[in-house]
């Protein structure tokens with residue numbers, strides 16, 4: 260797979276049919292001095308095997324809904340002066356069956372960060388398709404470690420949305436070199452905070468990103484994955500147990516208002532558990548909640564009428580003490596994001612002090628090019644879920 264990537268990329272002179280725009284967007288040097296390890300037509304065996312190893316790790320963590328939901332999360336490796344980073348909108352879970360990495364010049368990517376230009380969206384032609392670099396490219400580039408794994412771990416987020424999260428993690432992460440990064444939007448603002456942190460302490464291997472997720476850094480893909488697993492064990496939180504949803508009532512309500520009953524039991528905790536409802540009523544916990552679901556959580560009683568339901572502008576609705584309903588239209592991305600959200604709030608105790616996103620941050624998220632990003636994520640996921648798909652189109656993803 261890595262060999263194929265390199266062949267597709269290795270275009271020292273303008274290829275037949277290649278436009279100037281493609282050439283401009285691809286930041287790699289235009290001369291044929293493009294020196295990869297081995298300086299040949301193919302990646303060296305060492306480089307190819309490291310990329311394959313990163314792809315194997317990406318596929319494994321991407322298929323774990325406790326770490327990655329839909330297209331969230333991204334991985335990268337720096338080999339010589341090339342940053343191989345996950346393409347925007349691609350799913351880590353698909354790493355073993357389609358090209359998800361974009362190779363770009365590391366020097367040029369860092370130069371862009373230093374001149375306050377976001378390096379996200381740099382493109383390269385990979386296997387005949389133009390792929391753009393992830394929104395988190397700047398963050399990956401400024402970290403000195405060769406391998407960077409960034410995931411939206413349910414356990415990490417359950418700490419990262421708490422104003423006392425850093426204090427709690429101090430004991431759990433004792434002995435590791437780690438840093439809490441206050442919430443900043445993805446892209447240059449977040450990368451700038453990470454850059455400041457690594458300049459002061461280059462050996463940091465674990466970043467907890469407030470209201471966002473976790474970043475793990477290392478020298479090899481397997482070693483970095485092992486560190487991620489260790490951190491996950493240390494920060495694990497047991498979820499609250501919640502009563503089964505009132506299936507009969509819920510089915511009757513769904514039929515009356517024309518919505519559907521999701522199969523995943525965890526999702527129903529949102530409607531069944533008063534603590535979950537209270538946590539969600541307070542505001543938006545993290546960006547994916549606002550981008551893929553809705554910034555505000557709609558809640559109704561079991562007596563909701565079809566006309567009231569028609570007014571709900573959301574992918575889902577909580578029915579108080581009955582469960583959770585989804586819209587009829589099938590959208591696996593919403594289902595996975597909602598399941599992740601349920602797992603996070605099930606790990607927040609009632610007395611946990613929550614640091615919700617500021618309204619301005621939520622507004623900024625929704626002002627960005629969210630519509631096209633959502634579309635790309637949904638297109639990439641359509642019919643290619645890493646999980647067994649039910650006839651309903653809803654992934655039967657078993658969350659622990």
Ligand SMILES: [Zn+2]
Pocket residue numbers: 331332395409410411445471472
């Ligand atoms: Zn992220």
